[in-house]
Amino acid sequence: MTSSAKAKSVVLPPGVAIPAACGVCGVRSLTVCAPLDEVGLTAVDAIAVRKTFGAGEGLFDEGERAEHVFNVTEGAVKIFKLLSDGRRQVTGFLFAGDFLGLASGEAYAYSAEAMTETKLCRFQKSHLEMVLQRFPEMERRLLDIAGHELAEAQEQMLLLGRKTARERIASFLLLLSRRAEAGGRKADPVQVPMSRSDIADYLGLTTETVSRTITKLKSDGLIELQSGGLIRLADREALSDIAERY
């Protein structure tokens, strides 16, 4: 009903289960599972369902009954809200290690869609709550994550309410780079897996303005566009000055 299903590489039906395997999880240290010992990990493993979504495939829609939460293990996801006339605000991009579903009460507060082929662990909320009760260190970790997300949300409000287009793009590139680094991916020629339109809807701009502004940063020698959606931050210092933070 909301986002156009522009799924392409989708071959499997949404969410083919593959054996859960926390033991070999490459992003565990980044996730909500980080503080768990073997006993906790076994408990989580027992309730985790691994799912794979193709690029463009929707995970859930805003307003839908929120039965699950997710942990991204591979790929990239965008979350967004829509107005009835189609205006869209992308409220976040999630990568490997990121937790998805904190902001939901009874219903999801936003829609979520895979941007690339994405793998994630899905948990039934009621199951996770039982595990949380047994392992308070996991609940503490969730609270930390929520605090970080809240701080990032406020940074984004500052960007959306008060920054110019140039400042927004500079902030965005630095944010992506910083998050890539935190997630153990390459920070400098930074991978930008989202479309201009997704960037525009994240930054409260239009695709044209995003394109023009990136072109300007390039001709000013602050960044270099490489193939494969990579962007090199040629003058990180100047970008930081423009962005003021991040």
Added chain:
Amino acid sequence: MTSSAKAKSVVLPPGVAIPAACGVCGVRSLTVCAPLDEVGLTAVDAIAVRKTFGAGEGLFDEGERAEHVFNVTEGAVKIFKLLSDGRRQVTGFLFAGDFLGLASGEAYAYSAEAMTETKLCRFQKSHLEMVLQRFPEMERRLLDIAGHELAEAQEQMLLLGRKTARERIASFLLLLSRRAEAGGRKADPVQVPMSRSDIADYLGLTTETVSRTITKLKSDGLIELQSGGLIRLADREALSDIAERY
């Protein structure tokens, strides 16, 4: 260093301690303390310090070491972030029952300032963490609160990124009314305790645009300005249509 100290009615030195008294707390059912039994309440009481801040007085500044968290029991507080050239984004308004400090790690992610004479319970973070360990129901409650705040933050991103001035003002008035109701205050002629400038910085507009837009809503018969900062939502339905949500 950040917000101009326009304190006026400040007579006492910042934070005169008055006896903590959870037993007679009028907003307990709204707060993080809601799920606690007598034992838990006693533990919280033991670490709570009651403070009073005058209108315009700062609670803390962004970047400052975050040693405390707060629970507003009376009054109204605004939280905001600043850019170096003075541009300001108000990221939230807090009223009786609201919890303050979730979004901070080592340092506060924003500055906070009392808008009216405000009373709050202050907790040392390290103390609260010990109490949380003993009373997991309080930690659960905190997680719920964080989830709500996250959802509100995303709603605000939609507003800042994609709504027109008229839609922003309509959304804001409905939000204030809804929160007043949730806090047990009067929802219809709704109290608007913040200045035009605070509203502008919350909505990503200028004071002039806020003023013009409110005037227009008034002349369109959707709202009525009353004395004492009260606004009557004369046509709530029309306002909702304009706002699309909230």
Added chain:
DNA sequence: ACTGCGCTTTGATCTGCATCAAGTCTGGCC
């Protein structure tokens, strides 16, 4: 009651980004 200062409103003009409109590039597919 008067005065003065800060807040709000109202008016005139300007501008950064949106909108409208063509191209141009890219990569998936036959």
Added chain:
DNA sequence: GGCCAGACTTGATGCAGATCAAAGCGCAGT
């Protein structure tokens, strides 16, 4: 390897809201 559709870039023009400017207005202090 050539074709096509969708994504991106570039250009011309328009407009919502910012900026600049000047009154009103309310109330704290005398």
